[in-house]
Amino acid sequence: MQYTLKSSFPLNGVGLHTGQSVTATFLPAEPDTGIRFRRVDLPESPEIAARVRHVVRADRGTSVAVGDVHVHTIEHLMAALFSMGVDNCVVELTAEEAPLLDGSSKVFVEAIRAAGIKAQHQAASKTFTIREPVHLVDGSRMLIALPSADFHVSETVSFPDPAVGTQHAAFRVTPEEFSAEIAPARTFGFVSEADELRNKGMIKGASLENAVVFENGKLISGPLRFSDEPVRHKILDLLGDLALLGRPIRGRIVAFRSGHAFNVRFVRMLVDRYLKTPEGIEESAGPSTADFPLDISAIQQVLPHRYPFLLVDRILGMSETTAVGLKNVTGNESFFQGHFPDRPVMPGVLIVEAIAQVGAILLLTRLNKKGKIVYFLGLDKVKWRKPVVPGDQVILECTAVNIGGRIGAMEGKAFVEGALVAEGLFKYAVSD
Ligand SMILES: [Zn+2]
Numbered sequence: 086m087q088y089t090l091k092s093s094f095p096l097n098g099v100g101l102h103t104g105q106s107v108t109a110t111f112l113p114a115e116p117d118t119g120i121r122f123r124r125v126d127l128p129e130s131p132e133i134a135a136r137v138r139h140v141v142r143a144d145r146g147t148s149v150a151v152g153d154v155h156v157h158t159i160e161h162l163m164a165a166l167f168s169m170g171v172d173n174c175v176v177e178l179t180a181e182e183a184p185l186l187d188g189s190s191k192v193f194v195e196a197i198r199a200a201g202i203k204a205q206h207q208a209a210s211k212t213f214t215i216r217e218p219v220h221l222v223d224g225s226r227m228l229i230a231l232p233s234a235d236f237h238v239s240e241t242v243s244f245p246d247p248a249v250g251t252q253h254a255a256f257r258v259t260p261e262e263f264s265a266e267i268a269p270a271r272t273f274g275f276v277s278e279a280d281e282l283r284n285k286g287m288i289k290g291a292s293l294e295n296a297v298v299f300e301n302g303k304l305i306s307g308p309l310r311f312s313d314e315p316v317r318h319k320i321l322d323l324l325g326d327l328a329l330l331g332r333p334i335r336g337r338i339v340a341f342r343s344g345h346a347f348n349v350r351f352v353r354m355l356v357d358r359y360l361k362t363p364e365g366i367e368e369s370a371g372p373s374t375a376d377f378p379l380d381i382s383a384i385q386q387v388l389p390h391r392y393p394f395l396l397v398d399r400i401l402g403m404s405e406t407t408a409v410g411l412k413n414v415t416g417n418e419s420f421f422q423g424h425f426p427d428r429p430v431m432p433g434v435l436i437v438e439a440i441a442q443v444g445a446i447l448l449l450t451r452l453n454k455k456g457k458i459v460y461f462l463g464l465d466k467v468k469w470r471k472p473v474v475p476g477d478q479v480i481l482e483c484t485a486v487n488i489g490g491r492i493g494a495m496e497g498k499a500f501v502e503g504a505l506v507a508e509g510l511f512k513y514a515v516s517d
Contacts, residue, residue, distance in 0.1 A: 086502075087172040087208040089113045091201030096192060098184025101158050101272070102146060104289030107180035109162065111200070114173040116208030119331050120166055122149070122156045123177045132175075135163060137329040137352045143345035145287055147326055157182040160325030160345065161272075165193035167328030168263035171202060172210075188271035188295035189310075190321055194264050212503075215336025216402030216409055219358070221351045226342045228351040232407045233337035234482060234498050234505065235259075240320045240340045246275055248299040252316035258324065267324070269310050270317035273297035276305065323348055330355060335503070378402070378411075379446075387449050388442060389458060393419040396439035397481065400446055407484045408447035412439050416475040431473035436507045437464065440497035444483035444511055447495075451485075458516045462492070467509035477501045483511075491515050 095110040114121070120135040131154045133139055139149040146158035162183045166174055168190075176183075186192040220229040225243075239255035256262050274288070274296055282288045293306040297314055311317055323340055326348035379387075379400035388395065399411045414431055421429040445459035473479055480500040487493045492514045499507040 086210050087116050087205040088170050088202050089116075089118075089173040089205055090171060090197065091203045094196050094200045096184055096186065096196055098186045099290040100180065100182025101185040101188075101290045101295075102287045103157065103180070103182045105180045105182060107178055107182060107184050109184055110177040111196070112175045112177065113203065114175045116173060116205045118173040118175065120163065120171075120173075120328070121175050122159070123175055124154055124156070124181070125177045126179045127154065130177075134331075135159060135329060136331050137349060137356055140329065140349050143326075143349045145282065145345070147329070147345045147349065155181050158185070159183050160322050161185075161188075161190045162193055162325070163328040164263075164321045164325035165190040165197060165268065167333075168258055168267070168324050169194060169197045169202065169260045170333070171197060172333070173205070182290075185272075185290050185295050188291075188297075189318070190263075190268040190325075194268045198264070211332040213330055213332045213334050213336075213355070213359075214402075214409070215334070216407075219355065221347070221354055223347060223350075226344070226347045227340070228343060228347065229339040230355070231337040231339065232402075232409070232482070232484070233335070234500065236334050237337040238320050238323060238340070239338070240316055240323065240343060242316045242319050242342060244275075244315070246299050247302040248304055249273075249315050252313045254313055254316045254320060256320065263324075266311075267317055267321050270314045270321055271295070271297050271310065272318055273299065273315045276300035319343060326352060330360075384446060387446050389456075390442060394438075395442070396435060397442045397446065400443070401480075403447060403450065406447075406451075407482065408443050408450075410439075410443035410446070410481040410483075412479045412481060414473055414475055414477045414479060418475070421475065429475050431477075433469040433507060436469070436473060436479065436499050437467060437497075437509055439479065440481050440483055440499055440507070440509070441511055443481040444485075444495045444497055444513070447483055447485060448493075448513070448515055452515060454515060460514045460516065461511055462514055463512040465510040465512070467507070469507045471501065471504060471506040473499075473501060473506055479506065491517070 090113045093112045095108050097108050099106055122133045123130050133149050133151045141150040142148040147160045148157040215230045215232050218231050236258045238258055241253045243251045298306040323343050329352050397410045398413055401409045401411055424432050448459055483495050483497045485495050495511045497509055497511055
């Protein structure tokens with residue numbers, strides 16, 4: 086399912102770098118529109134899709150352009166739409182830079198909340214699911230994407246000025262968490278670099294009202310909104326750049342000293358690696374590797390289970406330690422005949438068994454032990470959170486806590502439409 090705004094709203098402000106007055110009007114948009122900018126101050130109101138392929142600059146802000154038509158400093162606005170779950174929106178601008186407002190995403194978020202968000206039921210979500218570890222390193226900068234059940238971002242920053250120093254923060258990014266913990270964090274800078282930026286014609290719209298400013302170990306602007314406001318703002322900026330992927334992310338992003346140019350390189354890498362066909366066209370809903378998905382006959386070469394006890398239809402992807410599988414639960418499942426004829430519900434223990442089968446496929450493939458048998462020695466922390474009924478597509482995820490030995494443990498989870506339906510800790514032994 087995709088989401089758009091329920092109603093439109095305008096926001097007025099000045100641009101951070103140009104200092105120009107601008108009105109940004111946020112409009113609901115059709116499914117699959119994505120986020121698009123429309124320059125209504127130019128003849129024929131040209132549009133630019135907010136996608137990484139259109140990024141032309143990423144120093145001190147992220148800019149997109151098509152031909153001579155530019156939109157600068159889009160990241161705080163993008164972070165707000167992306168993190169609040171707005172997939173489709175047209176943003177009309179009366180100048181070439183997004184409004185800075187208070188230097189954070191707070192005002193955008195409040196306006197999005199006031200306008201409301203509307204589900205577009207007919208349109209399938211295009212979530213980008215991280216299925217294997219991906220990383221980019223450049224000196225002391227690093228970005229890593231890891232498989233995870235939900236969207237999670239952590240960041241570590243390190244600045245020579247002792248007023249900031251080294252800071253670390255981590256959040257599960259939901260609209261609630263973003264609104265409360267990330268969106269209010271303002272852009273920040275150091276007096277020592279202000280002159281150089283001004284000489285380059287930048288930060289004309291910056292002031293002590295819309296930025297946190299430090300000088301020689303001291304805060305010289307008003308009070309901080311969070312004691313670690315700078316690292317939170319770095320997460321906000323990173324979210325704004327990850328939004329250029331053009332789809333929601335399911336995975337864990339771990340960042341060290343991220344910045345716009347580096348973030349954009351990382352997003353480009355994800356697009357090039359996972360969202361392009363050999364012809365270079367962006368497509369597909371998420372990463373897969375050459376060997377995946379594994380279909381039912383490939384699964385049967387690894388697992389000894391057969392109908393009616395083979396409960397995995399497909400393996401979507403596998404990293405060194407995580408496997409993600411899929412089970413389409415149809416009305417014809419044998420267990421629905423007795424559980425229960427009038428109100429069919431998939432037995433919870435069979436959901437656990439399905440997770441375990443994905444775990445067994447991971448172990449047997451990674452340990453190169455096809456044809457062996459995985460025995461489960463114990464189950465811990467098992468919880469069932471929602472019933473699974475005919476028509477559900479269950480995503481099964483199993484992560485090995487320690488892999489390689491004959492005995493070990495795995496964390497397993499099952500999801501339906503992104504919601505956790507069951508989880509548990511599985512202890513196992515592999516037969517020799
Ligand atoms: Zn920023």
